Amino acid sequence: xxxxxxxxxxxxQFGGAFIPELLYPNVKELEDNYIKILESEAFQNEYKNxxxxxVGRPSPLYLAKRLSEKYGATIYLKREDLNHTGAHKVNNxxxxxxxxxxxxxxKIIAETGAGQHGVATATVCALMDLECVVFMGExxxxxxxxxxxxxxxxxxxxxxxxxxxxTLKDATNEAIRYWIQNPETYYLIGxxxxxxxxxxxxxxxxxxxxxxxxxxxxxxxxxENPDTIIACVGGGSNAAGAFYHYLEDxxxxxxxxxxxxxxxxxxxxxxxxxxxxVGVIHGSKTILMQDEYGQIVEPYSISAxxxxxxxxxxxxxxxxxxxxxxxxxxxxxxxxxxxxxxKIEGIIPALESAHxxxxxxxxNMKKNQVVVINLSGRGDKDLETYIKHLEA
Amino acid sequence: MxxxxxxxxxxxxLLSIFFTAGFPKLDDTAKIVSELSESGVDFIEVGLPYSxxxxxxxxxxxxxxxxLQNGMNLDIVFEQLKTIKKTNTTPLVLMGYxxxxxxxxxxxxxxxxxxxxxxxxxxxxxxxxxxxxxxKLLFEKYGLTNVFLxxxxxxxxxxxxxxxYTDAFIYVVASAxxxxxxxxxxxxxxxYFERIKAMDLKSKLIVGFGISDNNTFTTACxxxxxxxxxxxxxxxxxxxxxxxxxxxxxxxx
Numbered sequence: 195x196x197x198x199x200x201x202x203x204x205x206x207q208f209g210g211a212f213i214p215e216l217l218y219p220n221v222k223e224l225e226d227n228y229i230k231i232l233e234s235e236a237f238q239n240e241y242k243n244x245x246x247x248x249v250g251r252p253s254p255l256y257l258a259k260r261l262s263e264k265y266g267a268t269i270y271l272k273r274e275d276l277n278h279t280g281a282h283k284v285n286n287x288x289x290x291x292x293x294x295x296x297x298x299x300x301k302i303i304a305e306t307g308a309g310q311h312g313v314a315t316a317t318v319c320a321l322m323d324l325e326c327v328v329f330m331g332e333x334x335x336x337x338x339x340x341x342x343x344x345x346x347x348x349x350x351x352x353x354x355x356x357x358x359x360x361t362l363k364d365a366t367n368e369a370i371r372y373w374i375q376n377p378e379t380y381y382l383i384g385x386x387x388x389x390x391x392x393x394x395x396x397x398x399x400x401x402x403x404x405x406x407x408x409x410x411x412x413x414x415x416x417x418e419n420p421d422t423i424i425a426c427v428g429g430g431s432n433a434a435g436a437f438y439h440y441l442e443d444x445x446x447x448x449x450x451x452x453x454x455x456x457x458x459x460x461x462x463x464x465x466x467x468x469x470x471x472v473g474v475i476h477g478s479k480t481i482l483m484q485d486e487y488g489q490i491v492e493p494y495s496i497s498a499x500x501x502x503x504x505x506x507x508x509x510x511x512x513x514x515x516x517x518x519x520x521x522x523x524x525x526x527x528x529x530x531x532x533x534x535x536x537k538i539e540g541i542i543p544a545l546e547s548a549h550x551x552x553x554x555x556x557x558n559m560k561k562n563q564v565v566v567i568n569l570s571g572r573g574d575k576d577l578e579t580y581i582k583h584l585e586a
Numbered sequence: 587m588x589x590x591x592x593x594x595x596x597x598x599x600l601l602s603i604f605f606t607a608g609f610p611k612l613d614d615t616a617k618i619v620s621e622l623s624e625s626g627v628d629f630i631e632v633g634l635p636y637s638x639x640x641x642x643x644x645x646x647x648x649x650x651x652x653x654l655q656n657g658m659n660l661d662i663v664f665e666q667l668k669t670i671k672k673t674n675t676t677p678l679v680l681m682g683y684x685x686x687x688x689x690x691x692x693x694x695x696x697x698x699x700x701x702x703x704x705x706x707x708x709x710x711x712x713x714x715x716x717x718x719x720x721x722k723l724l725f726e727k728y729g730l731t732n733v734f735l736x737x738x739x740x741x742x743x744x745x746x747x748x749x750x751y752t753d754a755f756i757y758v759v760a761s762a763x764x765x766x767x768x769x770x771x772x773x774x775x776x777x778y779f780e781r782i783k784a785m786d787l788k789s790k791l792i793v794g795f796g797i798s799d800n801n802t803f804t805t806a807c808x809x810x811x812x813x814x815x816x817x818x819x820x821x822x823x824x825x826x827x828x829x830x831x832x833x834x835x836x837x838x839x
Contacts, residue, residue: 202715210713210716211713211715212684212711212712212713212716213711213713214640214641214710214711214735215710215713215714215734215735215736215737215740215759216641216735216737216739216759216763216764218713218739218740218744219739219740219741357647357651358637358638363638367638367640370640371640371643371764374640374641374763374764375763375764377739471689472688473685473688473689474683474684474685474688474711475638475685476640477711482685484685484689486689487659487660487661487686487689487690488636488683488685488686488687488688488689488690489636489637489654489686490637490638490685
């Protein structure tokens with residue numbers, strides 16, 4: 195089990211819990227309880243029930259015929275975009291809200307980039323009648339207006355993060371500061387980032403994606419393993435979920451796609467594995483974008499969900515150990531991939547997921563190669579961006 | 587430079603001031619240190635400005651951002667501190683975030699501290715387990731000591747452990763909080779101070795976070811060996827600059 199974390203939350207040299215003493219009791223409480231809760235029958239029953247009847251799982255595994263023809267492979271789309279609230283994020287929020295309830299917490303805080311995690315958190319808080327505060331960068335509030343409106347309608351308070359680049363990193367800083375000041379709250383992290391046990395807990399909750407993939411592939415192809423899995427990576431939760439049950443099986447090629455923004459070396463990019471090196475961010479030792487003095491560099495991507503200067507410690511380890519191949523896609527490549535999928539398959543993907551699709555033209559595939567692309571979210575929230583660039 | 591432990595044995599009700607290196611101006615470090623020393627401050631915390639200071643409130647965040655815009659970096663801070671080493675007698679403590687140390691190079695960072703006469707560092711995001719597994723040995727190698735923070739939520743067991751690891755002082759965070767002046771000290775905080783005091787720890791106790799004026803300083807000193815003022819001092823610097831330092835310190839005690 196090379197890709198499971200140690201007791202202290204380390205994947206190789208990455209992970210751990212680099213938190214101020216002020217957060218120690220909260221993180222310790224979670225660390226001591228999360229596995230017990232996740233593995234309990236009560237949790238499993240409730241989690242599975244909600245995933246089926248509330249989220250609409252299992253999400254379909256769709257053989258994209260025209261896309262397959264175009265790229266000369268057998269391409270399946272794992273349709274996380276069809277989940278309630280429009281992305282894979284809800285798998286995690288359903289699970290964590292149940293964990294929070296088991297711990298007796300009544301107030302939930304979260305950070306959000308594209309707003310998908312914020313919406314998914316506000317949704318489960320409405321469902322469970324819990325108070326919800328979502329931190330969101332001021333820049334992201336502007337570029338993801340529909341999701342801000344949804345969160346407010348769901349009863350969440352949206353607090354703008356006004357420091358730094360006013361995006362996901364800064365929203366996470368603000369959420370952590372609020373948590374320090376209000377230790378009775380439960381911090382519902384949206385990705386496989388943050389101090390241990392969050393990366394492991396979120397990966398376990400997103401693992402339902404690859405669990406279903408196995409059964410669905412078996413049914414549709416006769417084999418539970420694909421040749422290749424492709425997923426986009428910002429913090430990395432959808433990729434962690436899509437890779438999870440295949441991590442130890444090196445016959446399955448794993449491809450993580452980062453956002454290159456205007457180009458990896460343009461100075462406007464979020465391709466952390468290419469531009470970053472080892473450091474500590476948001477409580478975790480990982481790869482991050484920083485200058486020579488350890489100041490964190492502001493990332494850039496057209497996609498608010500990938501606009502993050504770090505990456506989850508599991509992914510840092512997958513990169514270092516070469517278990518996963520790290521590719522990247524520029525804003526333009528992602529937009530083109532989104533327009534293409536819309537035209538030939540009738541599916542409008544989220545900008546984040548479009549990055550995963552965007553590497554298809556760069557790959558050398560065989561006709562019978564079975565490829566699963568994790569279509570992590572739908573594009574409703576990105577319509578304004580899509581329309582703007584379509585006209586341009 | 588005097589040693590922190592000399593100050594601790596000589597004096598009571600210690601007043602410490604935190605400032606962000608490079609704020610308000612890049613070259614203010616030497617002036618601020620000498621003004622603080624002359625005003626009778628007992629030891630000084632030099633903050634290394636960081637892009638993502640998780641444990642700091644808006645005042646110190648803003649000062650850090652300005653310092654970084656001014657071009658401050660670790661090489662410059664160490665250069666400035668080396669220059670004042672001969673003339674300055676007030677002990678200096680360095681406060682920064684772990685990522686700065688990691689990127690600068692752990693050994694290089696420690697060597698630079700030693701070269702500036704600094705023996706004590708505060709890294710609020712350095713967890714105890716990482717200290718035990720790695721940094722304890724590293725710091726010992728260079729004769730450096732680490733300051734741990736405790737909060738109202740830190741368990742007695744953990745405080746005892748921290749006490750055993752402490753050479754300089756324990757940083758008693760006045761409330762579950764990020765830095766920033768609150769203006770007064772509540773009964774709840776006093777209960778917490780009394781609880782810590784009653785534990786009869788071997789280490790000196792210095793209260794920080796939320797100390798801003800004569801009233802909060804005096805109250806904190808009733809229960810601890812001294813207190814640290816950060817945000818309130820940064821605010822003062824932002825308004826009156828270096829020339830206001832003496833009056834500000836006189837208003838505290």
